[in-house]
Each structure stands twice: as C-alpha cells, then as structure tokens.
Amino acid sequence: MINTQERIEVASSAVQEDSEIDLGILLELGSIGAGHAATSLSDILQETITISVPKIHTLQPHLLPGFYDLHDRPTTAIYLHLNEKYGMDILLTFEEMEARKIAAMMNMCGSVEELDPAMETSALQELGNILIGSFLTSISDFIGLTLLPSTPETVTDGFDAILDNFLIKQSIYSESALVFETRFMRNGTDAKCILIIFPTQELKNLLVEKSKSMMGI
C-alpha cells in the first residue's frame, strides 16, 4: 500500500510520461506535414528545399518573443486559422527580404525591384495556401480528419509586433502554448522561415487519440 505522497508522485510521473508520448506523437504528425510542405515549396520554386529537424515546445505564450529573440527584425507573416470546429492558429513567418525573393521567383521576376506590390501579396497568400494546405492535407490523410484552413492574411512588420497580435488570443485561452517549430532551408541555406502552430487542447487530444488508434497504441 502506498501513502498519499507516494500516490501523488506516481500520478504526476504517469501524467508526465503520457504527456511526453503525446508530444512525441504530435511532433511526428508535424514532421509529416512539414515534409510535405517542403516538397510543395520545392515544386513551386524549382529549388531544393529541406527542413530542419522539427521541434516542439510547450511554454507560456508571452515568453515566445524572448524565446525567438528576433525583436524588430523585418518580417512577413502569413496567418491562417482552422475552421471553428477544431480551432488552430497557424503563423508562417519569413524574413521580409526572403519573402520578397520567394514572391519574385513565384512571379518569374528577375529581381525583387521588378515585383509589383499587389502581385507580391497575392503570391505570398498563394504560398501560404500551398505550404499550409499541404501540411494539413498530409495530417488529414494520416488521421482521417478534414482540416480546412481559412483564407490567408499577410502582414509585414517587426517580428515582435506580429507575434504580439497573434499571442493575445492564445494568452486568453491557454496558460501553456504548444509550439511546433520547423525551419525551411533553400539550397542548403536557412530560408529564415518559421512555422508556429497553436492547436486548441481539444484538437491536440483529438490528434493524439486518432494517431494512437492508427498506430495501434
């Protein structure tokens, strides 16, 4: 027979263990999605795109700007969210000049100076659709759920200011944010692109549950 203190310790270690398994499953799902997104980006740009080993972090939302430490770096962000049934916010950020270079390549312009601002915005929205679309499709296919994203919005500003807008909503609903992070490499150099995903607790549980049943765990 174990006393109360021991029971608490056993319970908390069990929770920790479950939590680590769940995080591992979510990381695996994200890696599948990011791999497909990299392939789609590679197809658009006709360049070799690779991804860094994805990471998953759990931290309080307001600590995220300090975590990245990019502060006022000029950044272009593409924001999408999932339909309300599941709830997930997705932010894809590029260093501003990198985003313009990719938009110029998508518009077959020789340089960023030739790029029309309206065409640039349109190209970036399309980029968001393709990258996030392939990310979500691969996860949907794996777990058998339909995950439909909203129309993308783009914004260019300082990194912290963009994150600030994005994090306010997260900080109302959750004390701890689950952040899936990956970086894309273009021809072996860092494309300075960060993918940040905030699933709701309900969606997290659903993804884990579906994945476990798929894997027979």
Place this chain on the structure above:
Amino acid sequence: MLSLPEGNPVKDAGLAMAKRIGACQQVEHQIVVDTNTIYTHPHLEEVRVDMAGFKVESRPVELVTSVGSCIGICLYDSIRKCGGLAHIMLPQSSLGLQEPLPGKYADTAVDALVKGIREITKSENRLSAKIAGGANMFASTLANGLDIGAKNIRATKEALERHRIRLISEDVGGSHGRRISFNLASGIIIVRLHNGEIRKL
C-alpha cells in the same frame, strides 16, 4: 532624417539647436537634422521590457519594447526623472489565468508602475502618462469581434483615470506595429514604425 523646408518659422531655432548638439549638416542648401540624435541619447543603455512585463528605472536608460495590439504604457516623474514602462497584453486581470504577471493587464500594470516609482522616489510627485499601441494587424480578428487593441486602449485609460494620472500624449490604433523607446533622461518617447516613420511623444 527630418527635412526643414525653406521659410519654416522654426528653421532658425531648429538649426541653432541642431548645431549646438552637432547633429546638423548642410546638403545643397537644405538643412537636414538627424532626428535620432535629437530625440534619443545614443549613449543610453537600452533595457528591453518583455511582453507582459514591466520595468521601473531611475537610471538614465532607455526602456524599449515592441507592440502590436498590446499597449506600451510609460509613467514618468519628471522631477525625479524616474519612470516605468509596462507591456500590457489584456484589459483586465479577471480575463487571465492564475499567473503572477502584473504587467500583463491594464488594471494591474498601472498599479504596479505607480507602486514601483513611489518606492524608488519616496515621494508623491505627480506622474504623467504616455501610451502607444493597440493596433489590429489581422482583419479576421476584427471580424470575430476580438478587437483586443481597442479594448486595451479603453482599459488603460480607465486605469489611469482611477489613479488620477494625466495622459499627456498617445499614439494608438491603426494596423501597424510600434517600437517604443522611452528615454528616462528626458521623458521623451520615440515611436518607430516599420515603414521608417518616427513619431515623438
């Protein structure tokens, strides 16, 4: 850089001031004043205030933060040259979870700044306030009724009224982020936008 047009009534005064601080050069009959030198002290140490955080200082430093929908609120005791900056995320602490983060909410941030300044100055000198931020950068959050920027502005002003602190200037709203630099030596705040625009509060 700020160009002073010909015939501007403040040109002579501006030129004299710029010459005095060595921040002026004559380029083809046009007077160019380096606003970075005038409005800020390049030698001041920069102290960054993180999201949901606050800092109170009596040293001549520059408190810096970057905001979007959040509010940067600066309180200043101009006699003791002591002030504080908080990076407010949400209007009320009742909206939040169980976290000890007074800088995060409009109501608790103003309390914390006032208390911090009073503890350093040991005086009841009148404080003044300046605020910046409260933008909304994503249209979809407006459509969902989540205009936190506007709610933050309103709640911050209400908190200042409760403490009878005068709001002397503000740069709020819009759809762009702001980098706020609060110079504690002068009490001047410089707001920089991503497009290079500089606003002085």
